[in-house]
Amino acid sequence: MGIYYDALEEFIKQHRDEYKDKGLKSDDIRDICVSVFLAIKRIMDSGCLEEVRIMHFGLFKIYKKSIFRMRYIKTRDYKNGKISKEEYEEHIKAIEKYIEKHNLTNAEDTHKKYMNK
Numbered sequence: 001m002g003i004y005y006d007a008l009e010e011f012i013k014q015h016r017d018e019y020k021d022k023g024l025k026s027d028d029i030r031d032i033c034v035s036v037f038l039a040i041k042r043i044m045d046s047g048c049l050e051e052v053r054i055m056h057f058g059l060f061k062i063y064k065k066s067i068f069r070m071r072y073i074k075t076r077d078y079k080n081g082k083i084s085k086e087e088y089e090e091h092i093k094a095i096e097k098y099i100e101k102h103n104l105t106n107a108e109d110t111h112k113k114y115m116n117k
Contacts, residue, residue, distance in 0.1 A: 074092060
């Protein structure tokens with residue numbers, strides 16, 4: 001299934017006796033291991049575009065290319081009727097605020113500005 005899944009399964013196998021003594025099942029360990037990453041995904045999906053620091057795990061942040069891709073995807077999804085106007089406007093407002101705050105430019109945006117002069 002992938003490197004992450006294989007590493008998790010290997011960890012569960014190696015420590016099976018330790019967590020079984022505590023009354024935990026393999027699924028419990030799997031849930032514990034992925035819960036932090038699911039929480040980060042939930043935070044990012046909520047429209048929070050600022051850095052998220054998780055103790056002992058690190059700093060998670062939006063990278064320049066990702067923010068522009070996110071804007072493209074939200075625009076595409078709105079045009080295709082996959083998200084409501086309200087959801088689109090909420091996300092675009094947060095994205096544009098982030099772009100402005102961090103003074104980001106996208107090569108495509110720069111090209112459009114140049115061509116419109």
